[in-house]
Amino acid sequence: MSSGSGHRGLPEVAPDPLPIDVVDNHVHLDITREGDAPLDVAEAIARARSVGVTRLVQVGCDLAGVRFTMDAIERHTEVVGAIALHPNEVPRLAAAGRLDEAYAEVERSAAHERIRAIGETGLDYFRTGPEGVAVQQDGFRWHIDLAKRLGKALQIHDRDAHEDVLRILEEEGAPEHTVLHCFSADLAMARECAERGYYLSFAGTVTFKNARGLRDALTATPLDRLLVETDAPYLTPSPHRGATNASFLVPLTIRAMAGVLNVDVPSLCRAVSDNSERVYGPWE
Structure with a gap:
């Protein structure tokens, strides 16, 4: 497998472990990029876990993904779920x-104690044209x-819908814990x-x-409002941009964020961990 930028496949070498365990608050364990095993x-x-990313939020955003997520949260204590219709x-x-019919299945599944978030939901004006805006907003x-x-x-x-996202959240009233995924x-x-x-959750x-x-x-x-994610298998952080992403690469993003914020890595890790548990609750 290649570890170079612009290539598919997981990087072979893991980054140095983080000093304090953190959460990948948005990962798609059910999605495989074309050509990947x-x-x-x-x-x-x-x-x-080997690099200090001990807890994951698995996100299922179609009906197959919802069913995968329900299975994952039952089998793995390290995983809690978020489900919605993208x-x-x-x-x-x-x-x-x-x-x-799809809404009904999401609602039934979302009542599970280990489903901790509704998402990813929102608006995407990049892939859906004007004819789909009204139903997206209703969704x-x-x-x-x-x-x-x-x-x-x-x-x-x-995606390409910032003003409408903020407007609808204000009109409807946002839940107590509202996360802008992959800000x-x-x-x-x-x-x-x-x-x-x-x-705000930042990715690679x-x-x-x-x-x-x-x-x-x-x-x-x-x-106290920062989270980190992979959105794996996409958005792989540098220096592996273009390769397949996975939760074990979160330390690259954390260290880059710490540099931008001029805070030490342990302090950022502690904040991300605390924020994640405040939003999603305890994993075990």
Whole structure:
């Protein structure tokens, strides 16, 4: 397997372990990039644990992913779940006449004690065109309501839809614990989110050379509102950009974030761990 930037396959060499254990608060253990061999869930967990990433939030965002997540949380104590219908999935299900049926399955599954978040939900104007905006927005509102009714955190996917995401959250009233997954907006939005008490989760993109705006946004995020994630198998941090991502690469992102924030790595790890347990509750 290659460890070079621009290549598929997992990097062969793990980063140095973190001094304090942290959480990968957004990973897709059910998704395999085209051409990759499936990574066994137990192996993914073991490799993550070896570098101090001891807890994972597995995210299932279509019906197959929901079912995978329900199985994973029963089999692995290191894993809790987040489930929803991805904003790109909602219009497809609506067009097929299956959306209400899918909502019902998500709601039944979300009642499980080890499902700790509703997500990833939100808006994606990159892959879904104008004809899908209305149903996406309705789907976002449905998931916000579900999170509040069940007392779960909310994980938000926001792609090219920053203003509408913030508007709908204000109109509906955000859940107590609201996470902007893979934060991708600018300094101004980071400040707005911080003022509202939302959590911002940063992925490997914050390590990319061309991500100065994202690093500026990071500096505006209070330590008690920071989370870290992989969004694996995508968004692999430098120096492995383009390779397949996995939770054992979180230390690369943590160390890059600590450098941007001018804080020591143990302090950032402690904050990320504490924030994760505040949002999702204890793992065991």
